[in-house]
Amino acid sequence: MGPRGTFTEEALDLWIKKLGVSPEEFKKVPYYSIADMMNVVGKSLDAAVVPIENSLEGSVNITVDSFIRGVDAMIAGEVILPIAQHLLVKKSIPLDEIKEVLSHPQALFQCREFIKRKLPLARLKEVSSTAEAAKFVSESEGNIAAIGSKSLSKIYGLTIAAERIQDSDNNMTRFYVLSTEDEKATGRDKTTMIFSTENKPGSLFRALKVFAERGLNLTKIESRPSRRILGEYVFLVEIEGHRLQEPLKSALIELEHSTSLLKILGSYPIFEF
Protein backbone atom coordinates (compact mmCIF):
# COMPACT_ATOMS: atom_id res chain seq x y z
CA MET A 1 0.00 0.00 0.00
CA GLY A 2 0.99 3.68 0.05
CA PRO A 3 1.96 5.57 3.22
CA ARG A 4 -0.21 4.93 6.34
CA GLY A 5 -3.55 6.75 6.31
CA THR A 6 -3.70 7.43 2.57
CA PHE A 7 -6.66 6.40 0.43
CA THR A 8 -4.62 3.42 -0.81
CA GLU A 9 -4.66 2.03 2.74
CA GLU A 10 -8.44 2.55 2.86
CA ALA A 11 -8.74 0.65 -0.43
CA LEU A 12 -6.60 -2.17 1.00
CA ASP A 13 -8.79 -2.35 4.13
CA LEU A 14 -11.93 -2.48 1.97
CA TRP A 15 -10.44 -5.29 -0.11
CA ILE A 16 -9.51 -7.31 3.01
CA LYS A 17 -13.08 -6.81 4.32
CA LYS A 18 -14.54 -8.02 0.97
CA LEU A 19 -12.33 -11.12 1.12
CA GLY A 20 -14.02 -11.92 4.45
CA VAL A 21 -10.75 -12.81 6.16
CA SER A 22 -9.27 -11.44 9.37
CA PRO A 23 -7.09 -8.31 9.00
CA GLU A 24 -4.57 -10.04 11.29
CA GLU A 25 -3.73 -12.47 8.50
CA PHE A 26 -2.05 -9.64 6.58
CA LYS A 27 1.01 -7.58 7.32
CA LYS A 28 0.60 -4.11 5.78
CA VAL A 29 3.77 -2.61 4.27
CA PRO A 30 3.79 1.12 3.44
CA TYR A 31 5.56 2.14 0.20
CA TYR A 32 6.38 5.66 -0.97
CA SER A 33 6.82 4.85 -4.67
CA ILE A 34 4.15 3.15 -6.78
CA ALA A 35 6.76 1.98 -9.33
CA ASP A 36 9.01 0.42 -6.65
CA MET A 37 6.04 -1.31 -5.05
CA MET A 38 4.83 -2.77 -8.36
CA ASN A 39 8.28 -4.22 -9.03
CA VAL A 40 8.49 -6.28 -5.83
CA VAL A 41 5.13 -8.08 -5.99
CA GLY A 42 6.01 -11.79 -5.98
CA LYS A 43 9.34 -10.94 -4.36
CA SER A 44 9.17 -9.09 -1.03
CA LEU A 45 5.39 -8.54 -1.28
CA ASP A 46 2.58 -11.09 -1.85
CA ALA A 47 0.19 -8.42 -3.11
CA ALA A 48 -0.04 -4.67 -3.62
CA VAL A 49 -2.81 -2.09 -4.01
CA VAL A 50 -2.14 0.71 -6.53
CA PRO A 51 -4.39 3.55 -7.77
CA ILE A 52 -5.23 3.35 -11.49
CA GLU A 53 -7.70 6.19 -12.09
CA ASN A 54 -9.78 8.87 -10.47
CA SER A 55 -13.18 9.99 -11.75
CA LEU A 56 -12.07 13.65 -11.87
CA GLU A 57 -8.34 13.47 -12.61
CA GLY A 58 -8.16 10.55 -15.02
CA SER A 59 -5.56 7.81 -15.12
CA VAL A 60 -2.57 7.59 -12.79
CA ASN A 61 0.24 7.76 -15.36
CA ILE A 62 2.91 6.20 -13.17
CA THR A 63 0.79 3.05 -12.73
CA VAL A 64 0.04 2.77 -16.47
CA ASP A 65 3.68 3.47 -17.41
CA SER A 66 5.00 0.88 -14.93
CA PHE A 67 2.86 -1.79 -16.65
CA ILE A 68 4.19 -0.63 -20.05
CA ARG A 69 7.82 -0.80 -18.87
CA GLY A 70 7.04 -4.32 -17.61
CA VAL A 71 6.15 -5.75 -14.20
CA ASP A 72 5.73 -9.43 -13.36
CA ALA A 73 2.66 -8.85 -11.17
CA MET A 74 -0.84 -9.54 -12.48
CA ILE A 75 -4.11 -7.77 -11.67
CA ALA A 76 -6.17 -9.96 -9.34
CA GLY A 77 -8.88 -7.48 -8.39
CA GLU A 78 -10.21 -3.93 -8.38
CA VAL A 79 -11.50 -1.70 -5.58
CA ILE A 80 -13.51 1.50 -6.08
CA LEU A 81 -13.39 4.01 -3.22
CA PRO A 82 -15.44 7.22 -2.81
CA ILE A 83 -12.99 10.00 -1.93
CA ALA A 84 -13.80 12.52 0.81
CA GLN A 85 -11.21 15.15 1.70
CA HIS A 86 -11.11 16.97 5.04
CA LEU A 87 -9.23 20.00 6.35
CA LEU A 88 -7.01 18.84 9.21
CA VAL A 89 -5.41 21.09 11.85
CA LYS A 90 -3.44 20.54 15.07
CA LYS A 91 -5.67 22.72 17.24
CA SER A 92 -9.04 24.28 16.37
CA ILE A 93 -8.59 27.74 14.86
CA PRO A 94 -10.87 29.95 12.75
CA LEU A 95 -10.47 29.15 9.04
CA ASP A 96 -9.45 32.70 8.17
CA GLU A 97 -6.40 32.42 10.43
CA ILE A 98 -4.96 29.51 8.41
CA LYS A 99 -1.84 30.74 6.61
CA GLU A 100 -0.70 27.63 4.75
CA VAL A 101 -2.37 24.48 3.39
CA LEU A 102 -0.31 21.37 2.58
CA SER A 103 -1.30 18.31 0.60
CA HIS A 104 -0.65 16.12 -2.41
CA PRO A 105 -1.15 18.19 -5.63
CA GLN A 106 -4.24 16.11 -6.60
CA ALA A 107 -5.89 16.71 -3.23
CA LEU A 108 -5.25 20.47 -3.46
CA PHE A 109 -6.71 20.40 -6.98
CA GLN A 110 -9.78 18.47 -5.82
CA CYS A 111 -10.54 21.12 -3.16
CA ARG A 112 -9.73 24.27 -5.14
CA GLU A 113 -13.25 25.77 -4.89
CA PHE A 114 -13.26 25.39 -1.10
CA ILE A 115 -9.76 26.89 -0.87
CA LYS A 116 -10.70 29.83 -3.10
CA ARG A 117 -13.89 30.53 -1.10
CA LYS A 118 -12.82 29.84 2.48
CA LEU A 119 -9.03 30.14 2.52
CA PRO A 120 -8.32 32.80 -0.13
CA LEU A 121 -5.18 34.07 1.61
CA ALA A 122 -3.58 30.72 2.47
CA ARG A 123 -0.39 29.70 0.68
CA LEU A 124 -0.60 26.25 -0.95
CA LYS A 125 2.27 23.82 -0.55
CA GLU A 126 2.53 20.61 -2.54
CA VAL A 127 4.00 17.57 -0.77
CA SER A 128 4.41 13.95 -1.90
CA SER A 129 1.35 12.49 -0.10
CA THR A 130 -1.61 13.47 2.06
CA ALA A 131 0.10 11.49 4.86
CA GLU A 132 3.24 13.61 4.63
CA ALA A 133 1.08 16.75 4.86
CA ALA A 134 -0.70 15.46 7.98
CA LYS A 135 2.59 14.40 9.59
CA PHE A 136 4.11 17.82 8.94
CA VAL A 137 1.08 19.62 10.44
CA SER A 138 1.17 17.37 13.54
CA GLU A 139 4.84 18.27 14.13
CA SER A 140 4.60 22.02 13.44
CA GLU A 141 3.55 25.04 15.40
CA GLY A 142 1.75 27.81 13.56
CA ASN A 143 -1.53 28.16 11.71
CA ILE A 144 -1.17 25.52 9.04
CA ALA A 145 -3.55 22.83 7.79
CA ALA A 146 -3.37 19.61 5.78
CA ILE A 147 -5.93 18.14 3.39
CA GLY A 148 -6.54 14.40 3.64
CA SER A 149 -8.67 11.49 4.81
CA LYS A 150 -10.40 10.95 8.13
CA SER A 151 -7.96 8.13 8.97
CA LEU A 152 -5.08 10.61 8.85
CA SER A 153 -6.72 12.69 11.57
CA LYS A 154 -6.71 9.59 13.80
CA ILE A 155 -3.16 8.50 12.98
CA TYR A 156 -1.65 11.95 13.55
CA GLY A 157 -4.03 13.18 16.29
CA LEU A 158 -5.39 16.05 14.19
CA THR A 159 -8.71 17.91 14.45
CA ILE A 160 -11.09 18.09 11.48
CA ALA A 161 -11.58 21.83 10.85
CA ALA A 162 -13.91 21.30 7.88
CA GLU A 163 -15.49 18.09 6.56
CA ARG A 164 -15.94 16.87 2.97
CA ILE A 165 -14.31 19.89 1.35
CA GLN A 166 -13.82 18.32 -2.11
CA ASP A 167 -15.48 20.19 -4.99
CA SER A 168 -17.40 17.23 -6.39
CA ASP A 169 -19.23 14.30 -4.85
CA ASN A 170 -18.48 12.27 -7.98
CA ASN A 171 -14.95 11.86 -6.67
CA MET A 172 -14.04 8.13 -6.78
CA THR A 173 -10.69 6.41 -7.13
CA ARG A 174 -10.27 2.97 -8.62
CA PHE A 175 -7.41 0.72 -7.47
CA TYR A 176 -5.90 -2.50 -8.79
CA VAL A 177 -5.00 -5.33 -6.45
CA LEU A 178 -1.80 -6.85 -7.81
CA SER A 179 -0.62 -10.36 -7.08
CA THR A 180 1.47 -13.11 -8.67
CA GLU A 181 -1.61 -14.54 -10.42
CA ASP A 182 -4.93 -13.16 -11.61
CA GLU A 183 -8.34 -14.60 -10.64
CA LYS A 184 -10.56 -17.46 -11.81
CA ALA A 185 -13.67 -16.65 -13.85
CA THR A 186 -16.77 -15.67 -11.84
CA GLY A 187 -19.10 -14.83 -14.73
CA ARG A 188 -18.81 -11.06 -14.07
CA ASP A 189 -15.19 -10.33 -14.92
CA LYS A 190 -13.03 -7.71 -16.53
CA THR A 191 -9.67 -8.10 -18.31
CA THR A 192 -6.93 -5.47 -18.55
CA MET A 193 -4.27 -5.52 -21.29
CA ILE A 194 -1.71 -3.30 -22.96
CA PHE A 195 -0.92 -3.27 -26.69
CA SER A 196 0.53 -1.04 -29.35
CA THR A 197 -0.55 -0.68 -32.96
CA GLU A 198 1.23 0.40 -36.11
CA ASN A 199 0.91 4.05 -37.14
CA LYS A 200 -1.29 3.15 -40.15
CA PRO A 201 -4.89 4.08 -41.04
CA GLY A 202 -7.35 1.92 -39.13
CA SER A 203 -4.87 0.03 -36.95
CA LEU A 204 -6.51 0.90 -33.60
CA PHE A 205 -9.90 0.31 -35.27
CA ARG A 206 -8.84 -3.20 -36.33
CA ALA A 207 -7.65 -3.95 -32.79
CA LEU A 208 -10.97 -2.83 -31.25
CA LYS A 209 -12.91 -4.72 -33.95
CA VAL A 210 -12.10 -8.09 -32.34
CA PHE A 211 -14.02 -6.98 -29.24
CA ALA A 212 -16.85 -5.07 -30.94
CA GLU A 213 -17.84 -7.91 -33.27
CA ARG A 214 -18.22 -10.18 -30.22
CA GLY A 215 -20.33 -7.63 -28.30
CA LEU A 216 -17.64 -7.23 -25.63
CA ASN A 217 -17.80 -3.89 -23.79
CA LEU A 218 -14.67 -1.75 -23.69
CA THR A 219 -14.72 -0.12 -20.25
CA LYS A 220 -11.45 1.83 -20.42
CA ILE A 221 -8.91 2.93 -23.03
CA GLU A 222 -5.88 5.00 -22.15
CA SER A 223 -3.14 6.01 -24.58
CA ARG A 224 0.42 6.62 -23.41
CA PRO A 225 3.41 7.72 -25.48
CA SER A 226 5.66 4.89 -26.74
CA ARG A 227 8.63 7.10 -25.69
CA ARG A 228 10.22 6.36 -29.09
CA ILE A 229 8.43 8.58 -31.63
CA LEU A 230 6.01 11.47 -31.03
CA GLY A 231 2.59 10.25 -32.15
CA GLU A 232 3.29 6.57 -31.46
CA TYR A 233 1.21 5.20 -28.59
CA VAL A 234 0.77 2.21 -26.32
CA PHE A 235 -2.80 1.54 -25.17
CA LEU A 236 -4.09 0.21 -21.87
CA VAL A 237 -7.50 -1.32 -22.55
CA GLU A 238 -10.10 -2.95 -20.29
CA ILE A 239 -12.75 -5.30 -21.67
CA GLU A 240 -15.61 -7.07 -19.92
CA GLY A 241 -15.02 -10.82 -19.84
CA HIS A 242 -12.42 -13.33 -18.64
CA ARG A 243 -9.32 -14.12 -20.70
CA LEU A 244 -9.86 -17.89 -20.39
CA GLN A 245 -13.55 -17.79 -21.33
CA GLU A 246 -15.26 -17.34 -24.68
CA PRO A 247 -15.87 -15.04 -26.42
CA LEU A 248 -12.92 -13.03 -25.00
CA LYS A 249 -10.50 -15.98 -25.30
CA SER A 250 -10.70 -16.13 -29.10
CA ALA A 251 -10.82 -12.32 -29.37
CA LEU A 252 -7.42 -12.14 -27.66
CA ILE A 253 -5.97 -14.75 -30.03
CA GLU A 254 -7.19 -12.65 -32.99
CA LEU A 255 -5.88 -9.46 -31.36
CA GLU A 256 -2.32 -10.80 -31.49
CA HIS A 257 -2.40 -10.47 -35.29
CA SER A 258 -3.29 -6.77 -35.31
CA THR A 259 -1.00 -5.53 -32.51
CA SER A 260 2.76 -5.30 -32.27
CA LEU A 261 2.92 -5.83 -28.52
CA LEU A 262 0.22 -7.49 -26.46
CA LYS A 263 0.40 -8.25 -22.77
CA ILE A 264 -2.58 -9.44 -20.75
CA LEU A 265 -2.32 -7.91 -17.27
CA GLY A 266 -5.02 -10.08 -15.73
CA SER A 267 -8.69 -11.04 -15.43
CA TYR A 268 -10.54 -10.27 -12.20
CA PRO A 269 -14.08 -9.90 -10.79
CA ILE A 270 -15.86 -6.59 -11.45
CA PHE A 271 -16.06 -4.62 -8.19
CA GLU A 272 -19.46 -4.54 -6.47
CA PHE A 273 -20.35 -1.79 -4.05
Next chain:
Amino acid sequence: MGPRGTFTEEALDLWIKKLGVSPEEFKKVPYYSIADMMNVVGKSLDAAVVPIENSLEGSVNITVDSFIRGVDAMIAGEVILPIAQHLLVKKSIPLDEIKEVLSHPQALFQCREFIKRKLPLARLKEVSSTAEAAKFVSESEGNIAAIGSKSLSKIYGLTIAAERIQDSDNNMTRFYVLSTEDEKATGRDKTTMIFSTENKPGSLFRALKVFAERGLNLTKIESRPSRRILGEYVFLVEIEGHRLQEPLKSALIELEHSTSLLKILGSYPIFEF
Protein backbone atom coordinates in the same frame (compact mmCIF):
# COMPACT_ATOMS: atom_id res chain seq x y z
CA MET B 1 2.55 32.09 -24.55
CA GLY B 2 3.80 30.84 -21.17
CA PRO B 3 6.30 32.73 -18.98
CA ARG B 4 9.31 34.32 -20.80
CA GLY B 5 12.02 31.84 -21.75
CA THR B 6 9.93 28.67 -21.49
CA PHE B 7 9.64 26.19 -24.35
CA THR B 8 6.24 27.67 -25.20
CA GLU B 9 7.97 30.93 -26.12
CA GLU B 10 10.43 28.98 -28.30
CA ALA B 11 7.46 27.31 -30.01
CA LEU B 12 5.87 30.72 -30.60
CA ASP B 13 9.11 32.09 -32.09
CA LEU B 14 9.36 29.06 -34.39
CA TRP B 15 5.77 29.58 -35.54
CA ILE B 16 6.36 33.27 -36.27
CA LYS B 17 9.49 32.32 -38.24
CA LYS B 18 7.50 29.72 -40.25
CA LEU B 19 4.87 32.36 -41.05
CA GLY B 20 7.67 34.39 -42.62
CA VAL B 21 6.54 37.64 -41.01
CA SER B 22 8.52 40.06 -38.89
CA PRO B 23 8.54 39.32 -35.12
CA GLU B 24 7.84 43.05 -34.61
CA GLU B 25 4.32 42.55 -35.92
CA PHE B 26 3.47 40.58 -32.77
CA LYS B 27 3.22 41.58 -29.16
CA LYS B 28 4.09 38.61 -26.95
CA VAL B 29 2.04 38.29 -23.76
CA PRO B 30 3.26 35.89 -21.05
CA TYR B 31 0.59 33.87 -19.21
CA TYR B 32 1.02 31.72 -16.11
CA SER B 33 -2.11 29.60 -16.56
CA ILE B 34 -2.83 27.57 -19.70
CA ALA B 35 -6.57 27.48 -18.89
CA ASP B 36 -6.79 31.27 -18.42
CA MET B 37 -4.89 31.88 -21.65
CA MET B 38 -7.13 29.54 -23.67
CA ASN B 39 -10.22 31.36 -22.43
CA VAL B 40 -9.18 34.83 -23.68
CA VAL B 41 -8.28 33.94 -27.30
CA GLY B 42 -10.54 36.14 -29.43
CA LYS B 43 -10.93 38.52 -26.48
CA SER B 44 -7.70 40.03 -25.11
CA LEU B 45 -5.48 37.77 -27.28
CA ASP B 46 -5.50 37.22 -31.05
CA ALA B 47 -3.72 33.89 -30.77
CA ALA B 48 -2.13 31.62 -28.18
CA VAL B 49 0.41 28.78 -28.16
CA VAL B 50 -0.30 25.91 -25.74
CA PRO B 51 1.51 22.58 -25.21
CA ILE B 52 -0.62 19.51 -26.06
CA GLU B 53 1.73 16.54 -25.68
CA ASN B 54 5.29 15.48 -25.03
CA SER B 55 6.87 12.38 -26.56
CA LEU B 56 7.95 11.08 -23.13
CA GLU B 57 5.29 12.40 -20.75
CA GLY B 58 2.13 12.10 -22.85
CA SER B 59 -0.72 14.57 -23.13
CA VAL B 60 -0.95 17.82 -21.19
CA ASN B 61 -4.16 17.18 -19.26
CA ILE B 62 -4.95 20.82 -18.53
CA THR B 63 -4.99 21.63 -22.28
CA VAL B 64 -7.21 18.64 -23.12
CA ASP B 65 -9.54 19.34 -20.18
CA SER B 66 -9.87 23.03 -21.12
CA PHE B 67 -11.12 22.01 -24.58
CA ILE B 68 -13.58 19.58 -22.95
CA ARG B 69 -14.91 22.26 -20.58
CA GLY B 70 -15.34 24.49 -23.67
CA VAL B 71 -13.24 27.26 -25.19
CA ASP B 72 -14.20 29.43 -28.16
CA ALA B 73 -10.71 29.31 -29.74
CA MET B 74 -9.97 26.99 -32.66
CA ILE B 75 -6.74 25.20 -33.53
CA ALA B 76 -5.06 26.96 -36.44
CA GLY B 77 -1.70 25.22 -36.41
CA GLU B 78 0.75 22.91 -34.70
CA VAL B 79 4.43 23.30 -33.81
CA ILE B 80 6.77 20.45 -32.84
CA LEU B 81 9.83 21.44 -30.82
CA PRO B 82 12.80 19.24 -29.83
CA ILE B 83 13.38 19.72 -26.11
CA ALA B 84 16.89 20.16 -24.74
CA GLN B 85 17.33 20.77 -21.01
CA HIS B 86 20.43 22.42 -19.51
CA LEU B 87 21.74 22.82 -15.98
CA LEU B 88 21.85 26.55 -15.20
CA VAL B 89 23.86 28.17 -12.39
CA LYS B 90 24.64 31.75 -11.32
CA LYS B 91 28.41 31.25 -11.22
CA SER B 92 30.45 28.28 -12.41
CA ILE B 93 30.91 25.71 -9.65
CA PRO B 94 31.86 22.02 -9.70
CA LEU B 95 28.76 19.85 -10.12
CA ASP B 96 29.38 17.98 -6.88
CA GLU B 97 29.04 21.20 -4.90
CA ILE B 98 25.46 21.79 -6.09
CA LYS B 99 23.15 21.31 -3.10
CA GLU B 100 19.72 21.97 -4.65
CA VAL B 101 18.18 21.69 -8.13
CA LEU B 102 14.97 23.55 -8.99
CA SER B 103 12.67 23.09 -11.96
CA HIS B 104 9.21 22.22 -13.21
CA PRO B 105 8.35 18.61 -12.15
CA GLN B 106 8.37 17.45 -15.83
CA ALA B 107 11.86 18.89 -16.41
CA LEU B 108 13.20 17.21 -13.25
CA PHE B 109 11.62 13.95 -14.41
CA GLN B 110 13.15 14.29 -17.89
CA CYS B 111 16.65 14.62 -16.38
CA ARG B 112 16.44 12.04 -13.60
CA GLU B 113 19.28 9.85 -14.94
CA PHE B 114 21.66 12.82 -15.10
CA ILE B 115 20.62 13.91 -11.60
CA LYS B 116 21.10 10.41 -10.20
CA ARG B 117 24.55 10.06 -11.79
CA LYS B 118 26.03 13.54 -11.46
CA LEU B 119 24.08 15.21 -8.63
CA PRO B 120 23.24 12.31 -6.30
CA LEU B 121 23.29 14.45 -3.15
CA ALA B 122 21.33 17.45 -4.47
CA ARG B 123 17.85 18.10 -3.08
CA LEU B 124 15.17 18.45 -5.78
CA LYS B 125 12.64 21.27 -5.54
CA GLU B 126 9.57 21.46 -7.78
CA VAL B 127 8.44 24.92 -8.90
CA SER B 128 5.67 26.01 -11.30
CA SER B 129 7.84 26.61 -14.40
CA THR B 130 11.43 26.35 -15.64
CA ALA B 131 11.37 30.18 -15.82
CA GLU B 132 10.51 30.47 -12.12
CA ALA B 133 13.42 28.13 -11.31
CA ALA B 134 15.87 30.23 -13.37
CA LYS B 135 14.60 33.46 -11.82
CA PHE B 136 15.01 32.05 -8.31
CA VAL B 137 18.58 30.88 -9.03
CA SER B 138 19.48 34.30 -10.50
CA GLU B 139 18.28 36.02 -7.31
CA SER B 140 19.83 33.61 -4.78
CA GLU B 141 23.21 33.10 -3.27
CA GLY B 142 24.34 29.55 -2.54
CA ASN B 143 25.10 26.47 -4.58
CA ILE B 144 21.80 25.96 -6.35
CA ALA B 145 20.96 25.21 -9.98
CA ALA B 146 17.93 25.34 -12.26
CA ILE B 147 17.01 23.06 -15.17
CA GLY B 148 15.67 24.75 -18.30
CA SER B 149 16.20 26.03 -21.83
CA LYS B 150 19.14 27.93 -23.30
CA SER B 151 16.96 31.05 -23.64
CA LEU B 152 16.48 31.12 -19.87
CA SER B 153 20.24 31.37 -19.38
CA LYS B 154 20.20 34.52 -21.55
CA ILE B 155 17.14 36.10 -19.93
CA TYR B 156 18.39 35.57 -16.37
CA GLY B 157 22.14 35.90 -17.02
CA LEU B 158 22.92 32.33 -15.95
CA THR B 159 25.84 30.08 -16.88
CA ILE B 160 25.28 26.68 -18.48
CA ALA B 161 26.97 24.19 -16.13
CA ALA B 162 26.00 21.14 -18.23
CA GLU B 163 24.42 20.97 -21.68
CA ARG B 164 21.66 18.66 -22.97
CA ILE B 165 21.17 16.80 -19.72
CA GLN B 166 17.80 15.21 -20.63
CA ASP B 167 17.71 11.39 -20.50
CA SER B 168 16.36 10.88 -24.00
CA ASP B 169 16.98 12.54 -27.34
CA ASN B 170 13.46 11.57 -28.39
CA ASN B 171 12.17 14.40 -26.25
CA MET B 172 9.80 16.54 -28.34
CA THR B 173 6.86 18.69 -27.36
CA ARG B 174 3.96 19.42 -29.66
CA PHE B 175 2.03 22.70 -29.34
CA TYR B 176 -1.26 23.97 -30.73
CA VAL B 177 -1.54 27.48 -32.14
CA LEU B 178 -5.00 28.72 -31.13
CA SER B 179 -6.87 31.48 -32.90
CA THR B 180 -10.43 32.60 -33.58
CA GLU B 181 -10.57 30.52 -36.79
CA ASP B 182 -8.83 27.41 -38.05
CA GLU B 183 -6.95 27.17 -41.39
CA LYS B 184 -7.86 26.58 -45.03
CA ALA B 185 -7.09 23.22 -46.61
CA THR B 186 -3.52 22.77 -47.89
CA GLY B 187 -3.75 19.10 -48.95
CA ARG B 188 -1.66 17.96 -45.94
CA ASP B 189 -3.89 18.71 -43.00
CA LYS B 190 -4.93 17.32 -39.68
CA THR B 191 -8.20 17.78 -37.77
CA THR B 192 -8.65 17.66 -33.99
CA MET B 193 -12.00 16.92 -32.32
CA ILE B 194 -13.50 15.86 -29.01
CA PHE B 195 -16.41 13.47 -28.61
CA SER B 196 -17.94 11.14 -26.08
CA THR B 197 -19.60 7.79 -26.67
CA GLU B 198 -22.18 5.78 -24.78
CA ASN B 199 -20.92 3.17 -22.32
CA LYS B 200 -22.14 0.33 -24.58
CA PRO B 201 -20.28 -2.52 -26.34
CA GLY B 202 -18.62 -1.28 -29.53
CA SER B 203 -19.48 2.42 -29.19
CA LEU B 204 -15.90 3.70 -29.54
CA PHE B 205 -15.37 1.13 -32.30
CA ARG B 206 -18.38 2.51 -34.23
CA ALA B 207 -17.03 6.04 -33.86
CA LEU B 208 -13.59 5.07 -35.21
CA LYS B 209 -15.21 3.04 -38.02
CA VAL B 210 -16.22 6.21 -39.89
CA PHE B 211 -12.52 7.07 -40.28
CA ALA B 212 -11.14 3.54 -40.82
CA GLU B 213 -13.50 2.67 -43.67
CA ARG B 214 -12.34 5.82 -45.49
CA GLY B 215 -8.64 5.03 -44.96
CA LEU B 216 -8.18 8.12 -42.76
CA ASN B 217 -5.26 7.82 -40.33
CA LEU B 218 -5.94 8.40 -36.63
CA THR B 219 -2.80 10.16 -35.34
CA LYS B 220 -3.85 10.67 -31.70
CA ILE B 221 -6.49 9.43 -29.28
CA GLU B 222 -6.61 10.55 -25.68
CA SER B 223 -9.28 9.59 -23.15
CA ARG B 224 -10.20 11.87 -20.27
CA PRO B 225 -12.75 11.26 -17.50
CA SER B 226 -16.22 12.76 -18.13
CA ARG B 227 -16.13 13.94 -14.47
CA ARG B 228 -19.66 12.53 -14.07
CA ILE B 229 -19.29 8.77 -13.72
CA LEU B 230 -16.14 6.69 -13.17
CA GLY B 231 -15.54 4.77 -16.41
CA GLU B 232 -17.26 7.34 -18.66
CA TYR B 233 -14.81 9.09 -20.98
CA VAL B 234 -14.50 11.97 -23.40
CA PHE B 235 -12.03 11.42 -26.27
CA LEU B 236 -9.73 13.87 -28.00
CA VAL B 237 -8.99 12.47 -31.45
CA GLU B 238 -6.81 13.67 -34.33
CA ILE B 239 -7.37 12.49 -37.90
CA GLU B 240 -5.42 13.26 -41.06
CA GLY B 241 -7.51 15.38 -43.44
CA HIS B 242 -9.40 18.68 -43.50
CA ARG B 243 -12.90 19.00 -42.05
CA LEU B 244 -14.20 20.76 -45.19
CA GLN B 245 -12.71 18.24 -47.64
CA GLU B 246 -13.75 14.72 -48.59
CA PRO B 247 -13.47 12.06 -47.36
CA LEU B 248 -13.22 13.58 -43.84
CA LYS B 249 -16.21 15.89 -44.40
CA SER B 250 -18.71 13.05 -44.79
CA ALA B 251 -16.98 10.99 -42.06
CA LEU B 252 -17.68 13.80 -39.59
CA ILE B 253 -21.36 13.97 -40.61
CA GLU B 254 -21.63 10.22 -39.99
CA LEU B 255 -19.73 10.55 -36.69
CA GLU B 256 -22.48 12.77 -35.29
CA HIS B 257 -24.81 9.77 -35.23
CA SER B 258 -22.53 7.59 -33.11
CA THR B 259 -21.36 10.17 -30.55
CA SER B 260 -23.23 12.04 -27.82
CA LEU B 261 -21.05 15.15 -27.97
CA LEU B 262 -18.95 16.16 -30.95
CA LYS B 263 -16.94 19.33 -31.24
CA ILE B 264 -14.49 19.99 -34.06
CA LEU B 265 -11.57 21.97 -32.61
CA GLY B 266 -10.06 22.84 -35.99
CA SER B 267 -8.25 21.77 -39.17
CA TYR B 268 -4.67 22.91 -39.74
CA PRO B 269 -1.56 22.10 -41.79
CA ILE B 270 0.59 19.18 -40.57
CA PHE B 271 3.85 20.58 -39.13
CA GLU B 272 6.93 20.21 -41.30
CA PHE B 273 10.40 20.27 -39.80
